[in-house]
Amino acid sequence: xxxxxxxxxxxxxxxxxxxxxxxxxxxxxxxxxxxxxxxxxxxxxxxxxxxxxxxxxxxxxxxxxxxxxxxxxxxxxxxxxxxxxxxxxxxxxxxxxxxxxxxxxxxxxxxxxxxxxxxxxxxxxxxxxxxxxxxxxxxxxxxxxxxxxxxxxxxxxxxxxxxxxxxxxxxxxxxxxxxxxxxxxxxxxxxxxxxxxxxxxxxxxxxxxxxxxxxxxxxxxxxxxxxxxxxxxxxxxxxxxxxxxxxxxxxxxxxxxxxxxxxxxxxxxxxxxxxxxxxxxxxxxxxxxxxxxxxxxxxxxxxxxxxxxxxxxxxxxxxxxxxxxxxxxxxxxxxxxxxxxxxxxxxxxxxxxxxxxxxxxxxxxxxxxxxxxxxxxxxxxxxxxxxxxxxxxxxxxxxxxxxxxxxxxxxxxxxxxxxxxxxxxxxxxxxxxxxxxxxxxxxxxxxxxxxxxxxxxxxxxxxxxxxxxxxxxxxxxxxxxxxxxxxxxxxxxxxxxxxxxxxxxxxxxxxxxxxxxxxxxxxxxxxxxxxxxxxxxxxxxxxxxxxxxxxxxxxxxxxxxxxxxxxxxxxxxxxxxxxx
Amino acid sequence: xxxxxxxxxxxxxxxxxxxxxxxxxxxxxxxxxxxxxxxxxxxxxxxxxxxxxxxxxxxxxxxxxxxxxxxxxxxxxxxxxxxxxxxxxxxxxxxxxxxxxxxxxxxxxxxxxxxxxxxxxxxxxxxxxxxxxxxxxxxxxxxxxxxxxxxxxxxxxxxxxxxxxxxxxxxxxxxxxxxxxxxxxxxxxxxxxxxxxxxxxxxxxxx
Numbered sequence: 039x040x041x042x043x044x045x046x047x048x049x050x051x052x053x054x055x056x057x058x059x060x061x062x063x064x065x066x067x068x069x070x071x072x073x074x075x076x077x078x079x080x081x082x083x084x085x086x087x088x089x090x091x092x093x094x095x096x097x098x099x100x101x102x103x104x105x106x107x108x109x110x111x112x113x114x115x116x117x118x119x120x121x122x123x124x125x126x127x128x129x130x131x132x133x134x135x136x137x138x139x140x141x142x143x144x145x146x147x148x149x150x151x152x153x154x155x156x157x158x159x160x161x162x163x164x165x166x167x168x169x170x171x172x173x174x175x176x177x178x179x180x181x182x183x184x185x186x187x188x189x190x191x192x193x194x195x196x197x198x199x200x201x202x203x204x205x206x207x208x209x210x211x212x213x214x215x216x217x218x219x220x221x222x223x224x225x226x227x228x229x230x231x232x233x234x235x236x237x238x239x240x241x242x243x244x245x246x247x248x249x250x251x252x253x254x255x256x257x258x259x260x261x262x263x264x265x266x267x268x269x270x271x272x273x274x275x276x277x278x279x280x281x282x283x284x285x286x287x288x289x290x291x292x293x294x295x296x297x298x299x300x301x302x303x304x305x306x307x308x309x310x311x312x313x314x315x316x317x318x319x320x321x322x323x324x325x326x327x328x329x330x331x332x333x334x335x336x337x338x339x340x341x342x343x344x345x346x347x348x349x350x351x352x353x354x355x356x357x358x359x360x361x362x363x364x365x366x367x368x369x370x371x372x373x374x375x376x377x378x379x380x381x382x383x384x385x386x387x388x389x390x391x392x393x394x395x396x397x398x399x400x401x402x403x404x405x406x407x408x409x410x411x412x413x414x415x416x417x418x419x420x421x422x423x424x425x426x427x428x429x430x431x432x433x434x435x436x437x438x439x440x441x442x443x444x445x446x447x448x449x450x451x452x453x454x455x456x457x458x459x460x461x462x463x464x465x466x467x468x469x470x471x472x473x474x475x476x477x478x479x480x481x482x483x484x485x486x487x488x489x490x491x492x493x494x495x496x497x498x499x500x501x502x503x504x505x506x507x508x509x510x511x512x513x514x515x516x517x518x519x520x521x522x523x524x525x526x527x528x529x530x531x532x533x534x535x536x537x538x539x540x541x542x543x544x545x546x547x548x549x550x551x552x553x554x555x556x557x558x559x560x561x562x563x564x565x566x567x568x569x570x571x572x573x574x575x576x577x578x579x580x581x582x583x584x585x586x587x588x589x590x591x592x593x594x595x596x597x598x599x600x601x602x603x604x605x606x607x608x609x610x611x612x613x614x615x616x617x618x
Numbered sequence: 619x620x621x622x623x624x625x626x627x628x629x630x631x632x633x634x635x636x637x638x639x640x641x642x643x644x645x646x647x648x649x650x651x652x653x654x655x656x657x658x659x660x661x662x663x664x665x666x667x668x669x670x671x672x673x674x675x676x677x678x679x680x681x682x683x684x685x686x687x688x689x690x691x692x693x694x695x696x697x698x699x700x701x702x703x704x705x706x707x708x709x710x711x712x713x714x715x716x717x718x719x720x721x722x723x724x725x726x727x728x729x730x731x732x733x734x735x736x737x738x739x740x741x742x743x744x745x746x747x748x749x750x751x752x753x754x755x756x757x758x759x760x761x762x763x764x765x766x767x768x769x770x771x772x773x774x775x776x777x778x779x780x781x782x783x784x785x786x787x788x789x790x791x792x793x794x795x796x797x798x799x800x801x802x803x804x805x806x807x808x809x810x811x812x813x814x815x816x817x818x819x820x821x822x823x824x825x
Contacts (some may be wrong), residue, residue, distance in 0.1 A: 238692040254709045343823045344722035
């Protein structure tokens, strides 16, 4: 009897099969098409084709100009230092913190603080961090005038230093929490506690257990996030404007400047640079994969040598030190932003502002309204579209009975990560060219579409596991009780999944808020978002205004997360089983 | 030469998990501790291994072959552990899993020989290169026990080792485990909620 009912319910549900098929195709089109077309239309000018500039003849001149450009060697140096340095260091730091702190109280504290840390947008953090490390920043103020003896800020270059160290550190502190989040979610799928238990009962030190038992199982789940961090660090523009070197800047900034140069012939050099940056990124990604292969080869030969002790045992205590620095820098940066945003006068070397006032906020408010509104609307709409597409894809997958709980095939993961593995600036110019041809530049539709490209992967990744592990029998019960499949889907499944859906939307919302380049290139200067405004102000000198904008950016992203927490709590205030 | 627990008390906050426990497990014997789920059986094993979570407080003394274990790092206690899940490492083959427990002083050839002998004695000849995922439940339990024993522990703890096995496998695996422990001649402590798991029908109630 029960089985018969189940079959009826299933067949009723699968009535939607054909219509759902459209979702994967639509999703792929929505976020792969712009990238592919954008790449092609960026490569064309690199080889001399740009009809807008009246040029349609094959030429290698853009590359010749690029390769002989006096800024190129320095730009490549900064790009490599910051890109590779930040990625390797954040991976090392995240794994070290995990290996040394797993299971401790500090480890739980880190887990709790990840969501707020991640909701602090990159640009806002970079501004706060620069308030810490600047020659007139909080760190030097804390030792001035005693014992440093400085009554004026020292003549040092700690912000935007030519070796890109400040940029590297900024990304290190910002990417480590992201990798930690990925580590947390990867570890939740392994039986870490008992693996450590078995390993130690066999006589192994905990560091050895991590390198030999846990990391080999964890790394496959970290690979793509790490490569995304690598691609991001090599090609980031907004952070490099705020805290990167300037003469010469990183390659990505150099390209951005060429694309915005009033002299239209610079577009060709920019396009050639965009292609070079793409090649640099692909080369780095390939090297990372080769390196991973070599390390795993060497490691698999040593894994059975039976050595129990680790040469780094004495350093285990440093894990909590690094973790506290990571948390401390984030908290201090945020605090510095808050203080500056309400400072009236705060002269060097005072540790606290002499006078507080809200006039920074009240003056900025009228300028803030529009960018906040534009940001929020673009973020909300792109998240909404993203969630519809993603849920559609999952439903289609479920109907094809192809879904295996907890497992996304590696191939489809690579596709989902694609927008995060290609430098934005390597295809955005091409999209801009195309939009100008079709006269679509600066429209709301294209703005939301381009945000969707970057929001979609994050929404997909954050929702995948919970959505796929939903017990489909709830919906079958709904259908068996007489609800039509669609009604059962909306009234049972979506409601039960409210919390994870809102959370993934909040993540997407934050991602959209933080977009800088896409807004700039697709918006034709018609859209000022909180992020474009914050970044353009960051080159200015009034820290109070910068702080107000950076905090507004943070508050906007935070609003998304708070909504995702508060809304379900109110909806299900009388339903205890829905609280967790 | 035995595992001696003397007035072990474990509490979480102010709640004491079970009455003070004292027992002696002589070599080659399997002492069975019985109790319903949630009575602190696994926590007791964790405390003997030195894996007690922060938050629990512990008192009493644990001694193995006359040496006190209290305060010793787990990796130096020489206490093996076997769970209901095999916890075989999925990135290593059968040989890799078993050789992982062998000491560093052995050469690669000695390790290969040792593992092969052990597999042959367990009726798993030629299984060395097999992927863990291709083993049956019974084969996994046997490999898991062999791995623990190859590390030459001075005592072994069994945490409901048979509860996830099929009814028809239980008898033979149980016999295998008890025989192997008898051969090693080390003390063993088993916690279970199934009184038929006991080797000789006797058990100590944990409450």
